[in-house]
Amino acid sequence: MLSIQRGVNLAKHPPSRLNARMQSVLDYIEDNQSRFVDDLSEYLRFPSISAQPEHKKDIAACSKWIAGKCKEIGLKTEVCKTSGQPIVVARTPRKKNSRKPHYLVYGHYDVQPPDPLELWKTPPFKPQIANGNIYARGSTDNKGQHMAHLKAVEAYLKTGTDLPCDITFIIEGEEEVGSSNLTPFVQKRKKDFKCEGVVVSDTGMPSPKHPAVTYALRGVMALEVRLDGPARDLHSGVFGGSIENPAMALCQLMAKCRNDRGKVLVPGFYDDVEKLTKYEREQMAKVPHSDRAYLKMLGSPKIFGEPGYSATEQRSARPTFEINGLTSGYQGEGSKTIVPSYASCKITIRLVPNQKPQTILRQVKAHLKKVCPPSVKITIEGGHEGDPYLVAPKSDQVQAGLSALKKAFGHEAIVMREGGSIPIVNDFKKILGADTLLLGLALPDDNLHSPNEKFSLEQYRKGMIMSAHLWQGLGAS
Ligand code: BES
Ligand code: ZN
Numbered sequence: 001m002l003s004i005q006r007g008v009n010l011a012k013h014p015p016s017r018l019n020a021r022m023q024s025v026l027d028y029i030e031d032n033q034s035r036f037v038d039d040l041s042e043y044l045r046f047p048s049i050s051a052q053p054e055h056k057k058d059i060a061a062c063s064k065w066i067a068g069k070c071k072e073i074g075l076k077t078e079v080c081k082t083s084g085q086p087i088v089v090a091r092t093p094r095k096k097n098s099r100k101p102h103y104l105v106y107g108h109y110d111v112q113p114p115d116p117l118e119l120w121k122t123p124p125f126k127p128q129i130a131n132g133n134i135y136a137r138g139s140t141d142n143k144g145q146h147m148a149h150l151k152a153v154e155a156y157l158k159t160g161t162d163l164p165c166d167i168t169f170i171i172e173g174e175e176e177v178g179s180s181n182l183t184p185f186v187q188k189r190k191k192d193f194k195c196e197g198v199v200v201s202d203t204g205m206p207s208p209k210h211p212a213v214t215y216a217l218r219g220v221m222a223l224e225v226r227l228d229g230p231a232r233d234l235h236s237g238v239f240g241g242s243i244e245n246p247a248m249a250l251c252q253l254m255a256k257c258r259n260d261r262g263k264v265l266v267p268g269f270y271d272d273v274e275k276l277t278k279y280e281r282e283q284m285a286k287v288p289h290s291d292r293a294y295l296k297m298l299g300s301p302k303i304f305g306e307p308g309y310s311a312t313e314q315r316s317a318r319p320t321f322e323i324n325g326l327t328s329g330y331q332g333e334g335s336k337t338i339v340p341s342y343a344s345c346k347i348t349i350r351l352v353p354n355q356k357p358q359t360i361l362r363q364v365k366a367h368l369k370k371v372c373p374p375s376v377k378i379t380i381e382g383g384h385e386g387d388p389y390l391v392a393p394k395s396d397q398v399q400a401g402l403s404a405l406k407k408a409f410g411h412e413a414i415v416m417r418e419g420g421s422i423p424i425v426n427d428f429k430k431i432l433g434a435d436t437l438l439l440g441l442a443l444p445d446d447n448l449h450s451p452n453e454k455f456s457l458e459q460y461r462k463g464m465i466m467s468a469h470l471w472q473g474l475g476a477s
Helices: 020-031 033-043 053-072 139-158 182-188 246-255 278-286 291-298 311-317 357-371 396-409 424-432 457-476
Strands: 076-080 087-091 102-108 128-130 133-135 166-172 197-200 212-217 219-228 320-328 342-351 377-386 414-418 436-438 454-456
Touching: 020 033, 020 139, 020 457, 033 053, 033 133, 033 139, 033 457, 053 076, 053 087, 053 166, 102 139, 102 424, 133 139, 133 457, 139 166, 139 454, 139 457, 166 182, 182 424, 197 424, 197 457, 212 396, 212 436, 219 246, 219 357, 246 320, 246 342, 278 311, 278 414, 311 414, 342 357, 357 377, 396 436, 396 457, 424 436, 454 457
Parallel strands: 102 166, 102 197, 197 436, 212 414
Antiparallel strands: 076 087, 087 166, 128 133, 133 454, 219 342, 219 377, 320 342
């Protein structure tokens, strides 16, 4: 049984150089930590798994619950239906002709499937607190991270402190499956969402001593490949050798897509890749990294990747071709001597600026069709996609982010790229003309998308403090 520990640091912030109003916001944050943790814990009980249709009701209940929390603190809140999952929109109260800068805060209440369940030490939707962390699916990705912003806004509203910015929260339920209904929704509400910028905490930082603003994300192109062979599974002794084995053919096909050092072999794949600048490579070298500690944390035997790039560069600034799941033949206990009738795999390709998902899909399809042997029938289906994202690492908004992070974490903040994807940020740019400020609170060992996902309660608390300072900085810039 894990011990319940509410031991967050309740020390008050020294009043030096903080005006009294800001002080009351920060005090409110400290004084309400235990309730804030309880709220997060309640939020984490919803199995809001967007990839699995049987959780539609849980998703709806989760969207209502978070909308209720927004209403409770005085936000004008709507739960908007879409042809997929509902989107929660919640605005701070504002004067009719407000001249304050308007910012969106984007987050997602949907989560990844928790499988494999047997690897969880405690059930994924029964949040447990241990060693200063809260363990549950969605704790860091992304419920805890956007809730930190909601709590900071609550602190302003409940202490009657003037918020320097008008803020609209957009909390969606389909980020983990590509955000396809959010794009038309943003388009439809373009006028309401006109803003100076978007704030997103859905990425990470290398450590609490190295808080970071992320200025680039990788894009993504998902696809599924299926090879069909014989009409049914066949006896491998009677027929094997005369009939192609689709599982073998799929392995051979995949080996023609990526070499053993991670280089993608699809013709034209690297044509649009923007070269890293000297400044960027210098910044990336500042991201703390030890191969040994990294391998230990991930339980992997050796660092992998193309020659000439560091692990930090590989995982954030280089494109990849990954198999996410492989299916074929007999998977049960013992052996079964068959030639399976088909083999399939799920693939995602991570893209870097300026690669385009549709161009890449075309190139990959053409390559697969060309190298696929005639002894199987190939079917390729494109899935969700998202463009890579890149903003100027030296903008005023980035400066405001760096400064808020430094105030909250007590350490100089760095700029860095990240390897994950948040597809909607490009649409915010295209539709609203707004840049996104990525202020990630996840730590490298938070197990995003893995068993035993957690969120550090210190990161949660400091995230709120960061958010409180951020509105001052953005309001002034
Ligand atoms: N929070 C992640 C994205 C992320 C994590 C970015 C860490 C940078 C660092 C987000 O919830 C996510 O998982 N996105 C998906 C998007 C995909 C389904 C289109 C991803 O990156 O796999
Ligand atoms: Zn995720």
